[in-house]
Every structure is written in C-alpha cells, then in structure tokens.
Amino acid sequence: MICDIEMHNTPADGLQITPADGLQPPLSSNVIPKFRMEFNMAEKQITSEWTGIKGKIMAWGLSNPLMRRFEFLLIGDYMSTFLREVFHIIKDNQVILDVGAGSGYFSLAVAKKLSTGKVICLDLSEIMLQHLEHNAEKKSLRDRIQILRAEASSSGLEDESVDLVFSNFVFHELSNPETVLSEIFRVLKPRGWVIITDFKRDTLIGNLIGAFHREAHGPFRVNELDTLLAKVGLSSVKIRQGRQYIIGLGRK
Ligand SMILES: C[S@@+](CC[C@H](N)C(=O)[O-])C[C@H]1O[C@@H](n2cnc3c(N)ncnc32)[C@H](O)[C@@H]1O
Numbered sequence: 138m139i140c141d142i143e144m145h146n147t148p149a150d151g152l153q154i155t156p157a158d159g160l161q162p163p164l165s166s167n168v169i170p171k172f173r174m175e176f177n178m179a180e181k182q183i184t185s186e187w188t189g190i191k192g193k194i195m196a197w198g199l200s201n202p203l204m205r206r207f208e209f210l211l212i213g214d215y216m217s218t219f220l221r222e223v224f225h226i227i228k229d230n231q232v233i234l235d236v237g238a239g240s241g242y243f244s245l246a247v248a249k250k251l252s253t254g255k256v257i258c259l260d261l262s263e264i265m266l267q268h269l270e271h272n273a274e275k276k277s278l279r280d281r282i283q284i285l286r287a288e289a290s291s292s293g294l295e296d297e298s299v300d301l302v303f304s305n306f307v308f309h310e311l312s313n314p315e316t317v318l319s320e321i322f323r324v325l326k327p328r329g330w331v332i333i334t335d336f337k338r339d340t341l342i343g344n345l346i347g348a349f350h351r352e353a354h355g356p357f358r359v360n361e362l363d364t365l366l367a368k369v370g371l372s373s374v375k376i377r378q379g380r381q382y383i384i385g386l387g388r389k
Contacts, residue, residue, distance in 0.1 A: 173266075197268070205242060212342050215382040215384060219243070223247055226301055231300035231301065233251075233300060233302070235257065235304070238266075241273060241282070243303065255282065257282075258285065259286075259289065289304075289320065290316045298326070299326060303331070309356045319369050322369045326389070330389075336356040337383045343355075359376050363376050367387070372388055373388040374386065374387045
C-alpha cells in the first residue's frame with residue numbers, strides 16, 4: 138500500500154507536512170511507514186528529462202545488472218569504491234538520502250545492508266521512481282525505502298535530518314550544482330557525510346556525456362568537485378578517482 142503525504146511550502150510557516158491517513162511526518166518518527174511523497178511538484182512545474190519512452194529505457198538500463206557491468210568496463214569499477222566508503226560510514230538505524238536515485242540501483246544496494254535504517258530515494262522523474270518502487274517490491278526492500286519526488290535543490294526535508302547523502306551520476310545533469318549541494322548540506326546532520334560519484338571531465342566518456350548535457354554543468358574536473366564540496370561548508374574533503382569517474386567525499 139502506498140500512502141500519500143501532502144507537503145506545502147508557505148512563506149510564513151516554512152514547510153508543513155500534512156500526513157494522510159493519520160501518518161506521522163516522515164522524519165519525526167523512528168518507525169517510518171511505507172510512503173510516497175511529492176514536494177511542491179505541481180506548484181513549481183519542474184519537468185524531468187527522463188519521461189516517456191526515453192525515461193522507460195533509461196530506468197530499465199540503470200537497474201539492469203548486465204548494463205551496469207558494461208558500464209563498469211567502460212568507466213571502471215566505481216561501485217566497489219563507492220560501496221566500501223558507504224558501508225564504512227553507515228550504521229544501522231540511520232536515515233540515508235539518495236539524490237537522483239533513478240530506478241534505485243544504488244538505493245537498493247544500500248537498503249539491502251540496513252535492517253532498521255531507511256533510504257530516502259529522491260528523484261524528479263516519475264518513471265524512474267515507478268521502476269524503483271517495482272524493483273524494491275521485487276527484492277522485498279519496500280519497507281526500507283521512502284520515495285520522494287522532488288527537485289534536488291528543494292527537497293522539502295527537515296534541516297539536519299539525514300545521516301548520509303549520496304548522489305551518483307546526477308551532478309553532470311544539474312544546471313545548479315552548488316544550490317543542490319547547499320540543500321544537501323542543509324538536510325545533513327552535523328558530522329554527516331556526503332558522497333558524490335560522477336563521470337570525470339576531460340576523459341573520453343566525460344566528454345561524450347558533456348556533449349549530451351550542454352545546458353547543464355556536465356561532468357566535473359577533480360579540482361572543481363573538490364572546490365565545490367569545500368565551498369558549501371564541507372570539511373575532510375577527499376577525492377577518489379578512476380579512469381573515467383570521480384568520487385568526492387565531504388563531512389559536515
Ligand atoms: C543518470 S540518472 C542516475 C540514477 C542513479 N543515481 C543511478 O546511478 O542509477 C540521473 C538521475 O538524476 C535525476 N535528476 C536529474 N536532475 C535532477 C534534479 N534536479 N532533481 C532531482 N532529480 C534529478 C534524473 O531524473 C535521473 O533519474
């Protein structure tokens with residue numbers, strides 16, 4: 138069963154969460170029920186790049202293990218580095234946010250390791266989130282995820298409510314990466330970690346991806362990501378890199 142939670146943003150009151158069916162707001166309770174939230178989508182009229190048949194194909198490809206293996210061959214094994222960092226940081230019972238979760242390849246890999254924590258799966262694309270929900274049901278992980286349809290720069294989540302934020306292969310699609318990172322910083326608890334994985338600029342794949350996303354930021358150079366993480370206030374900034382990918386880490 139999916140329960141709806143309506144969220145309203147009013148200038149006077151800030152964010153208000155109106156739980157449907159008597160549910161509590163998402164992050165004020167230790168026991169978080171299955172639910173789906175949308176934050177201000179209609180009001181803001183924000184559209185996703187991943188709609189229609191293009192969205193369906195991408196959602197399928199992103200959650201297909203064979204396609205991901207092919208991607209490893211092309212850009213290197215970022216997955217092992219990413220999961221090693223995440224599993225080193227997370228503890229059970231934590232709230233984790235996946236920004237641009239897509240069809241859930243990473244959200245579900247992390248959710249599988251949790252017994253009591255939750256992964257909030259934020260994405261703009263309804264098609265991606267439908268696939269994510271379907272994949273979570275198939276893997277019996279629906280209870281460990283929350284689906285949040287929202288723009289990454291205004292998540293609607295409470296201040297300092299999340300223990301770890303990760304975002305994989307999303308930042309090159311953003312036109313406002315600094316605003317999104319500031320939002321991530323806002324929702325992160327003190328001492329919480331951020332992990333950003335993306336294609337690396339000035340590489341074969343990075344240049345190709347950049348050509349498809351001319352209106353967005355495109356892939357980052359190592360020093361650009363390093364500077365951006367520090368600029369929004371993160372400390373202990375580290376960059377890991379492979380042939381065609383970079384992983385940036387920072388702590389609040
Ligand atoms: C290339 S996909 C990566 C998905 C997933 N992280 C993965 O690696 O499988 C990028 C995702 O970011 C989402 N996205 C892009 N810009 C966004 C934004 N401004 N707010 C929320 N989601 C966004 C897209 O809808 C898409 O699902």
